[in-house]
Every structure is written in C-alpha cells, then in structure tokens.
Amino acid sequence: MWATLGPLSRCPATCHSLGPASPARMLLPLLLLPWAWGARAASPSLPSAPLTLRLLQINVFHNASSADMEGMALLGDLETHSMDCSTCQIRFRQPWAQQGLKPKQWQDLELLLHRYLSDFIRLVNKVVKDQREGYPFVTQVFFSCELHPNGTLRRVCDAAVDGEDFISFDMDTGKWVTRQGDKLGIYVEYLVNQDKSLSTLFPFLERTMCVYGLNTFAQYGKESLERQERPVAVVFARVPSPAGTPAPLLLVCRVTGFYPRPIRVAWLQDGEEVGPGRRLSSSGILPNADLTYQLRSSLAMEPGDGHSYACRVEHSSLGGQSLLIPWGHSRGWGPGLAVGITLGALAVAAVAVVLWRSRRRGYQDVGPGESRA
C-alpha cells in the first residue's frame, strides 16, 4: 500500500500563511461544505463494478522548519487530482476532473486542505519535539472508499511513518487507534484524538467524497474508466543458463498494452489448461507508462517433450473471445491476426480464382467494345 513517489514539492511559507489554524477556524468550512453538497449527495446510484476513490498524502520532514508534500486523488487507477505544495493548488489531472464541483466549492476545499495540512505539519513537529524524535522521516496518509454494486461502502483511513503502519482512523467510532502500542504510538493516539481538525476531516471526506465525490467523478470520468485497450501477446523461450546444461526450457508469454487491469493468462498443454503448480510463474500485473498494463507468465518445459503449448489470454477488450498464441510460430500477434491471416489467404485464393476466370472470360466471352479495365 505504501508506494513511493518521485520528487516531492517543497512546501513554501505561503501554504501556512493562514496562520495557526484553530479548531474553530477549521470547523467552519467543515460545517459549510457538506451543507452545500448535501442536496446532490442525497440519492447515490450504485455502480455496476466496484468503484474506488483513494486520497494519498505524502510528507517528507527534513527538519522542524522544512517539509515537502505531495497529495493526489485516484479514481480506480486514474489520477484525477493532485495537490502541488509549491503552488498550494488542486491540479486537475483529467480533462473532466474539474466538473462536478463549482469553482467556489473547489476553493473551499483547497482552503480546507491547506488548514488541515498546516495542522498536520504542526502536530507532527510537536510530537517530534515532545518525544525527542529525530529528522528526517516520511509520513503517508491514505484514505479510500470503495463502493460495491451491492451498496456496501468500505472505508479505510491509515497513516504510516517511514513505510510502517502507525495509526488508523476508525470510521465507525470516529477515533484514531494506534497500530504500534509503544509510548510514541499511545502519545500520538491521545494527541490526534484531541485535535478537532484531524478528527473531523476524515468523517467530512467520507460524507463528501465517498458518496457525492465517488458518484460524480465516476459519472464525468465514465469514458476514461471504461476505456478498453486490447492486449498484444508474444510467446518466446528463455535460453536456459548456463548454456548446454539440460535445464528445463522456460516459455514466456508476454502480454502488454491492456486496459483495464483485470486479465486472465493461462498456458495450454495439448489444448488442456496447465493447473497451478511449480511449472508456472507470473510477474503479476505491472503498470506501463501510458496507463496500460503488462504481465509475463512463464511455463517450465522439457525441450523436445513432444507436447504442443499455447498461451491463452482473456480480457474484457476482446469481446468474449480469447487470444491464443501457440509456441513456435508467434510474432507479437494482436487480436484477430490469426483470423486476418485466414481471411487473407481466402482473399488471395478468391482473387486468383476471379483472375483465372476473368482471363478465361477475357479470352472466350468478352465482346468487342466491352471495358476490361
């Protein structure tokens, strides 16, 4: 869960120029915003597949006076918004990401997040000072809600320090609970439960983002979320090493360029699916730079064992069909290429027959003045 990001942006003084945030100042927008959004959040529609909205906040604390921050929102696996700390602004990462809220609502949300962030940084620095902890370290805050087609809403709110789970927010009781029962963990648990702004932000996000936000963004981002990219697959053999030893051959099926993420890749031996076992291994699904995915599945086999092998790929973009790439004569076959070759061969045959017949006709049947172009 605790993925790392690229370079984070430095938080300038302007992010905290609002002055020390008091609980009262913090609470004001919290009370106003759900009121403004409430009317439209009243009748959420249920999605046909699970929908997830995730908010991530990563801070690097260099010392008591310097911290970097990066925040982002993801709908499914699409980055929809980011909060760049160098400008203190919400950035829209998808063309449709600004729709759904009015400019005033975005401004309110920005203000709310600034206040939360300055409270967060202040609180963390206080903990370090009180507990004589050292710099530098990284904090990660993760908030997600997942709406299932049956109406179940799963919510998670966790925070980690240097990649270790540290504290969680229990949405049902509205309390922070330490994940590390040591003195530091117990102290932080006490402190954040006293802090109104940290205890109210996440219930607020749940009310606004998990119901209204999730449905609204899913509606505007429908096209991007339902994008279908077809996989391209190739099968090749990994040369056993060291060369010459009678090691089993590794057949590799490389599938890439597909979207969305769910995919099924299987190996067939003489037409029968190879069951799970030590012969099989998989890279797992990995992201490409262009928001498509890739996967490698390998099968160990004895060279010259007399069996036939093929890799079978099933994906939603293939319209109920599957890709079948036999070992031995595949060259990056995309979907339909086998069909294409068959149709191509038929077309060539048909043209040959037509040419042959028209030539015969040309010699025998075509009358004077008829065009033969």
Ligand SMILES: *[C@@H]1O[C@H](CO)[C@@H](O)[C@H](O)[C@H]1NC(C)=O
């Ligand atoms: C705090 O860390 C920043 C970034 O590493 C550095 O530029 C700055 O000089 C440090 N300040 C102090 C007081 O150590």
Ligand SMILES: *[C@@H]1O[C@H](CO)[C@@H](O)[C@H](O)[C@H]1NC(C)=O
């Ligand atoms: C709804 O679906 C989720 C995920 O499939 C499942 O975990 C949950 O138990 C279901 N809830 C109900 C009430 O059926």
